[in-house]
Amino acid sequence: MDSIYENTDFKLSTVSSDENQSQHKGNQVTSSKRTKVLLIVLGVSLVLALGGLSVLGFMYVRVLMQLSSQETNSTIMVRELTGNYTRVREQLFFYKAFTAQSLNSDMKLRDWGGKLYFFSSEKLTWSSSRAFCVSKGADLVTITSLPEQIFLLSELKDYYWIGLNDLQTEGNWVWVNNQTLTETGVQFWYQRVSQKSEPDNWSGGGPNGENCAVMANSSNLNSWFDVSCNSMYKFICEKKC
Ligand SMILES: [Ca+2]
Numbered sequence: 001m002d003s004i005y006e007n008t009d010f011k012l013s014t015v016s017s018d019e020n021q022s023q024h025k026g027n028q029v030t031s032s033k034r035t036k037v038l039l040i041v042l043g044v045s046l047v048l049a050l051g052g053l054s055v056l057g058f059m060y061v062r063v064l065m066q067l068s069s070q071e072t073n074s075t076i077m078v079r080e081l082t083g084n085y086t087r088v089r090e091q092l093f094f095y096k097a098f099t100a101q102s103l104n105s106d107m108k109l110r111d112w113g114g115k116l117y118f119f120s121s122e123k124l125t126w127s128s129s130r131a132f133c134v135s136k137g138a139d140l141v142t143i144t145s146l147p148e149q150i151f152l153l154s155e156l157k158d159y160y161w162i163g164l165n166d167l168q169t170e171g172n173w174v175w176v177n178n179q180t181l182t183e184t185g186v187q188f189w190y191q192r193v194s195q196k197s198e199p200d201n202w203s204g205g206g207p208n209g210e211n212c213a214v215m216a217n218s219s220n221l222n223s224w225f226d227v228s229c230n231s232m233y234k235f236i237c238e239k240k241c
């Protein structure tokens, strides 16, 4: 009888052990599934985090570029404002210097092509005219382009001294800024068909001939004449701004 019970116990024990193993295997499968799910969730989280970081990085770079662009625009604006301020201040000084003189209807101030012009009302010799311009921080006008010649012609109502002379060497015409006519590339001497054109260094006005230039109020583009430097004419001062 004892052996029968012993066998029964053994069988029961064997059955119990199989159930434990089966349960253990079940636990292992469940644990493995959990690990896989956790890994998947972790992976998805990492992908989302990387995506978020990429978006943030892109936005950061874009904001940096916008700030850099705004800074560049601000710098350009400040430079332009500073330039405008300096130009306006110089114009005010120029106007103040000339309007301190007796102002009458003949006198004019003009702003053209980055230059300021003063058209005098009184007549002086070439040297005195130049001295007057220099005393105001300017000089006699230099005409260095066709548009400038056209502009000045449109403003003239008389003969005016310009900053051109051959005082140093006869026939070698030089502007007051030491530029030659070859260097500027333009000259507008009055032309005659049957007689000698300007400059003719005519000696009728004196033994020194004609060594200073005036420009006439003329519809003719070629309006420069050489005349005696001691003659009295109105004059044009010019200042770059
Ligand atoms: Ca001459």
Ligand SMILES: [Ca+2]
Pocket: 198, 199, 200, 201, 202, 210, 225, 226, 227
């Ligand atoms: Ca002449």
